[in-house]
Amino acid sequence: MQLTVPQPEVHEARWWETMADGRLHCYLCPRHCHIGEGQHGFCFIRKNEGGRLLQLGYGRPAALAMDPVEKKPLNHFFPGTKILSMGTAGCNMGCLFCQNWDISKAKSDQVNSRALSPEAVVELALEHRAPHLAFTYNEPTIWGEYVIDIAREAHSAGLNNVMVSNGYITREAFFDIYRYIDAANIDLKAFTEDFYGKITMTHLEPVLDTLKWLRHETGVWFELTNLIIPTLNDGDSEFKELCDWVLENLGDDVPLHFTAFHPDFKLQDKPATPPETVHRARAIARSMGLKYVYEGNIYSDGANTICPGCKQVVITRSWHSVMSNKLKNGCCSECGMRIAGVFTKAEAETRREWAANVTHR
Secondary structure, eight states, X not given: OOOOOOOOOOEEOSSEEEOTTSOEEEOSSTTOOEEOTTOBOTTSSXXXXXXXXXXXXXXXXXXXXXXXXXXXXXXXXXXTOEEEEEEOSOOSSOOTTOSSHHHHTSOGGGSOOOOOOHHHHHHHHHHTTOSEEEEOSSOGGGGHHHHHHHXXXXXXXXXXXXXXXXXXXXXXXXXXXXXXXXXXXXXXXXXXXXXXXXXXXXXXXXXXHHHHHHHHHOOOEEEEEEEEOTTTSOOHHHHHHHHHHHHHHTOTTSOEEEEEOOOOTTOTTSOOOOHHHHHHHHHHHHHXXXXXXXXXXXXXXXXXXXXXXXXXXXXXXXXXXXXXXXXXXXXXXXXOOBOSSBOSHHXXXXXXXXXHTOOOO
């Protein structure tokens, strides 16, 4: 799907204001970039031109692919279905281990992109019979204007929308961007400020705030991913602290994916994560009371969904493929227990209606 074509018209950004010294203050994410004339923000795709903040990623996807929804990863959102995934250039984090660095560390004019309007994106999903769209590969928050317009069109066409995000967003922008989002996977990259500061060049607390907003102020179904990097965030005490926080602030039914790291970008001096470390993290999380804990980037039975009631496997997976699904209307076929998630269109609609009636503070 890679194609170079004439670029779409310039699109003005949202979530900015002019400062007294003429620079532009972008308050889309917690970086709060102050951008001088002709300069880009940290994300590379928000630029000050003539006193206006431009969104250079709008209508310019740099990556398009058809994926299984499990690859996002989402294990409790319409299992076994496919999703049209897309990303642009740039990112608002500086992760040393980025595995999509060829686009996330590039400016919009440094990637091979194609012009695609929001309407055309939805048409492409319908053409390929994909019931969902995913905003992923790089950080979709930084092209939130494009996300909103695509997601609105997708809902009108009966499609679902998924954010795969680092969760680094301000409250001022959060509810605008997530208004038409049905599901999300948020990378909780570690559980120490030291890791976030040194390895991602950001901060932990804003990500935790985003998770609380998702849980308590939206109808968005979401799951968490924690990439385990040897020597940096692989200690038992950190796994326990992370799980404690999830239990206290989000609940025991939020799926948590522990995934294995492989050396990439500027973090090639670390070894790949041993499967035993991933197994240990999952065992700790389950022993502490989290109901749905998964293993990713390795082959294991840790990809299966287990009923918290009767302990039977209700969904069997191999890597990103669903081999069997024994759920009946979102319930265990053995004991009848309701499995947390969104498995039917009716459940998705109920969440949308609930979210529409929430008054955000």
